[in-house]
Amino acid sequence: MIKIYNTLSRRKEDFVPIEEGKVRMYVCGPTVYNYIHIGNARPMIVFDTVRRYFIYKGYDVNYVSNFTDVDDKIIREANAEGKSAQEIAEFYIAECKKDMEAMNIMPATTNPRATQEIDGMIDMIQTLIEKGDAYVAKDGTVYYRTRSFRDYGKLSHKNIDDLEAGHRDIKVTGDDKEDYLDFVLWKPKKEGEPYWKSPWCDGRPGWHIECSVMSKRYLGDTIDIHAGGEDLIFPHHENEIAQSEAANEVPFAHYWMHNGFLNIDNRKMSKSLGNFLLVREILKRYNADVLRFFMLSAQYRSPLNYSEELMESAKNGLDRIRTAGDRLKDLIANATDMEMTEEEDELLDTTKEYVEKFEAAMDDDFNTADAIAAIFELIKFANTKLDEDSSAGILMKVFEKIEKLMSVLGLEFTIDHDDLDSHVQEMIDKRQQARKEKNFALADQIRCDLLKEGIELMDTREGVKWKKI
Numbered sequence: 001m002i003k004i005y006n007t008l009s010r011r012k013e014d015f016v017p018i019e020e021g022k023v024r025m026y027v028c029g030p031t032v033y034n035y036i037h038i039g040n041a042r043p044m045i046v047f048d049t050v051r052r053y054f055i056y057k058g059y060d061v062n063y064v065s066n067f068t069d070v071d072d073k074i075i076r077e078a079n080a081e082g083k084s085a086q087e088i089a090e091f092y093i094a095e096c097k098k099d100m101e102a103m104n105i106m107p108a109t110t111n112p113r114a115t116q117e118i119d120g121m122i123d124m125i126q127t128l129i130e131k132g133d134a135y136v137a138k139d140g141t142v143y144y145r146t147r148s149f150r151d152y153g154k155l156s157h158k159n160i161d162d163l164e165a166g167h168r169d170i171k172v173t174g175d176d177k178e179d180y181l182d183f184v185l186w187k188p189k190k191e192g193e194p195y196w197k198s199p200w201c202d203g204r205p206g207w208h209i210e211c212s213v214m215s216k217r218y219l220g221d222t223i224d225i226h227a228g229g230e231d232l233i234f235p236h237h238e239n240e241i242a243q244s245e246a247a248n249e250v251p252f253a254h255y256w257m258h259n260g261f262l263n264i265d266n267r268k269m270s271k272s273l274g275n276f277l278l279v280r281e282i283l284k285r286y287n288a289d290v291l292r293f294f295m296l297s298a299q300y301r302s303p304l305n306y307s308e309e310l311m312e313s314a315k316n317g318l319d320r321i322r323t324a325g326d327r328l329k330d331l332i333a334n335a336t337d338m339e340m341t342e343e344e345d346e347l348l349d350t351t352k353e354y355v356e357k358f359e360a361a362m363d364d365d366f367n368t369a370d371a372i373a374a375i376f377e378l379i380k381f382a383n384t385k386l387d388e389d390s391s392a393g394i395l396m397k398v399f400e401k402i403e404k405l406m407s408v409l410g411l412e413f414t415i416d417h418d419d420l421d422s423h424v425q426e427m428i429d430k431r432q433q434a435r436k437e438k439n440f441a442l443a444d445q446i447r448c449d450l451l452k453e454g455i456e457l458m459d460t461r462e463g464v465k466w467k468k469i
């Protein structure tokens, strides 16, 4: 039985789906006004792994993750670059998808965009007004009447009287706001901003209503899991609950999952603090699977501090697994016996323990750190118990077991030679690019990194050549 830590109850609960064998899951996606940084990559990698584990367990997962493509920051960036907000959003959505693909994140079942869901937002806001949960101010701003929602604060475990208005709300502090806790559902346009027609004014939606509407449209009124980074608990998810539950009169999500933050120098990595590393900067030095392995080496709710040492140790760990994979492949290719012996049958039976450990770790709120430890035990088994005398049968069975568990983590067990060629070529291209940009430190770093992988570069008259050492 899979157990999930539910932010709503603050404890681990058995996962019971709404519909047998199915998971309806919504993950709040990025606001697209820049390339994604590795902090943004954490929820992507973590919840992709959650999704993969559900699939491994036989569930059919409907996975919806949005792009917020209208927002103050996008408009600001558009004005700075002399482009339209739509152009900015389109560009960064495409770039974000490239980074996600590199990190082996499965494409969402649906990737809705806020600007394509405006009608649904107007409908939900209308419903909230009719029910008395929202009101229209003189300038056409529509506010949610926060105190009308009796359970407000249930997710963030805050008492409504102690609350301060959230800093991520769109700030339109018209004097006719009834209460400082009320948040914006719809706001009037300003000069030069994108806008849509509505019964209240030409304008655009607030941030929170987007997710309530997209989740309802693609997954239904009640969903199994709603997820995102822990900074979204308040006010974003709290406000989503208020809107959705007031409008639909049923619980919004049964399980609320939140990943801890990725820190750098023990401070939160964020766009606003300016201390972020872009995914594509990291990819200049490491393969994306190293980043993925690094992220999964911690339990998803714990804070994770980014450091070169941890990235190096992720790289070494992954290399260790792959060296064992290459060895198994060689042994399979050279095995003389096909059939497993009886002793091998018994030996193979002992590996069940490691698979069970892996599953127990993942069942326990997706503890990928312990799941990786179980994979290492299997690797140790393969390295110590299998050799030239093993049959192809057992070698293949063990290979497949490890490969399957690695794929739950979104990682390849082995890289074939074509991949090695293209990996080295990619690094050579990156080094040439760095040299062109006179970034010799990076160029040297890439040479060093390759050396550590056992690849030596040689600058010749015919260009850069390489060999395995």
Ligand code: AMP
Binding pocket: 028, 029, 030, 031, 032, 038, 039, 040, 041, 042, 043, 228, 229, 230, 231, 232, 259, 260, 261, 262, 263, 268, 269, 270
């Ligand atoms: P944003 O584009 O800021 O709305 O963020 C998109 C997603 O990334 C949200 O789920 C955030 O909670 C998450 N996120 C942003 N920064 C970090 C970080 N440093 N560590 C972990 N998650 C983050």
Ligand code: ZN
Binding pocket: 028, 029, 211, 236
């Ligand atoms: Zn959201």
